[in-house]
Amino acid sequence: MPYHAKTIVVGSGNILFKDDGYGPIVVNLLEKYFENETEDDFDPMVISYIENDFSKDVLNEVEDIVKDVDLSGEVKFIDAGNGATHFIFSLPDEYWEKVIVVDVVEFDAEPGTVRTFSPYEMPRDKYENVHTWSVEEPLHELAESCEVVIVGCKPGEISTPEVQLGLSEAVERAIPKTIEVILNEIK
Numbered sequence: 001m002p003y004h005a006k007t008i009v010v011g012s013g014n015i016l017f018k019d020d021g022y023g024p025i026v027v028n029l030l031e032k033y034f035e036n037e038t039e040d041d042f043d044p045m046v047i048s049y050i051e052n053d054f055s056k057d058v059l060n061e062v063e064d065i066v067k068d069v070d071l072s073g074e075v076k077f078i079d080a081g082n083g084a085t086h087f088i089f090s091l092p093d094e095y096w097e098k099v100i101v102v103d104v105v106e107f108d109a110e111p112g113t114v115r116t117f118s119p120y121e122m123p124r125d126k127y128e129n130v131h132t133w134s135v136e137e138p139l140h141e142l143a144e145s146c147e148v149v150i151v152g153c154k155p156g157e158i159s160t161p162e163v164q165l166g167l168s169e170a171v172e173r174a175i176p177k178t179i180e181v182i183l184n185e186i187k
Contacts, residue, residue, distance in 0.1 A: 004095055005076035007186055012080050012103040015046060018164045019111075019155035019171045023102040024079045025050065026178050031077045033066045043079055053166060061176040069183055096146040100185050101139070102178065104171075105152030112170030114177045116185070117150040119143045151181050 011027030013020040028046040035042065050059070105117065119139035142148050156168030167175075 003076055003078060006074040006095065007098045007100065008076045008078055008096060009100045009102065009182060009186070010078045010080050012082070012101060014082055015043075015049075015165060016163045018157045018159040018166065019104050019153075019168050020158050020160070021046075021165070022104050022153050022155070022167060022171055022178075024081060025167065026102045026175060026182070027077045027079045029062065029175065030066075030179065030182065031079075033062075034069075034071045034075070034077070046079070049165060055172060058172055058175055062179055065176055065179050065183070071186065075186055094145070098147045098149070098185070099142060100182055101148065101150045102182065103150065103152060104155040104158070105150065107152065107154060109154045110170070111154050111156030111168065112174040113154045114174050114181060115152060116181060117152050119148045119150065149185050151178060151185070153178060 009027060009030065011023035011025070013023040015021030015024050024043065025046055028042045029050055031042040032047055032050070107113075107115075109115070119142070139148055139150070153171055153174050156170045
């Protein structure tokens, strides 16, 4: 299986709809800093956006966070886009010990607020993919075979159906905190 690792970090969302791209952007950023020499899984469009349009202060803060981190253990970063529900959560590998899902989550907080959720505390009817399929059930099933943590960020703006690449300022500023939370979950 291509996702054979002890810990997988899955970025979910659609980069074409503003803050909905939070998960894929975070995972591509992590892949940029921790890429495996033999793998090149990141999305060039997302990396181009990060390198050309991201706040340099945010990138400097991220670089400070990751500079002394060694992830030579078995960690795999996956940009699942909108397909996480069916292509990742429903195909667990017996080797997985932990799955960290990175996505926007509607909850009572200010935009850009980052927190962790268990799959059992996800806000009802607020955590669905683009086709309005509930993500809760596949996450509950996955949690029966490994630890599942959702790193969620309160979105500022989801532009659907209007196409807008790029994060709102509040969500972009949340990226360093998100990476700290993910790295703490990996340890």
